[in-house]
Amino acid sequence: QVQLVESGGGLVQAGGSLRLTCEASGGTFSRNGMGWFRQPPGKEREFVAAISSTGGYRKYADSVKGRYLIDRDNAKNTVYLQMNSLKPEDTAVYYCGVDYDRILGVSTEEYEYDRWGHGTQVTVSS
Numbered sequence: 707q708v709q710l711v712e713s714g715g716g717l718v719q720a721g722g723s724l725r726l727t728c729e730a731s732g733g734t735f736s737r738n739g740m741g742w743f744r745q746p747p748g749k750e751r752e753f754v755a756a757i758s759s760t761g762g763y764r765k766y767a768d769s770v771k772g773r774y775l776i777d778r779d780n781a782k783n784t785v786y787l788q789m790n791s792l793k794p795e796d797t798a799v800y801y802c803g804v805d806y807d808r809i810l811g812v813s814t815e816e817y818e819y820d821r822w823g824h825g826t827q828v829t830v831s832s
Contacts, residue, residue, distance in 0.1 A: 714826060716828070718829070731783065738804045743816060756812035763810075
């Protein structure tokens with residue numbers, strides 16, 4: 707079973723940047739698709755970004771396209787989310803998820819992810 711641990715969240719002013727990190731242990735990281743989702747206060751968890759097993763394909767939610775960048779380092783079993791030009795509406799708990807054995811493409815659907823980290827809080831002040 708893959709274990710995921712997110713880090714890098716915090717409080718930042720609007721327009722600022724943060725870099726989230728998700729470290730995976732167990733399993734074969736390079737065989738899995740990885741994704742970031744977020745849950746804003748009082749709302750359901752929503753898709754943010756996903757990256758294919760080799761890093762060759764990425765997909766973003768429209769709300770973050772052009773501001774966020776997802777990347778991965780398979781040698782370090784780590785996936786990153788670089789968040790720039792942050793807005794107050796980006797405030798949420800951010801979760802990293804693993805999509806087992808997705809060799810090609812990515813999924814934007816929460817139910818297709820097999821394991822989740824505990825999340826990291828991102829708060830953007832206006």
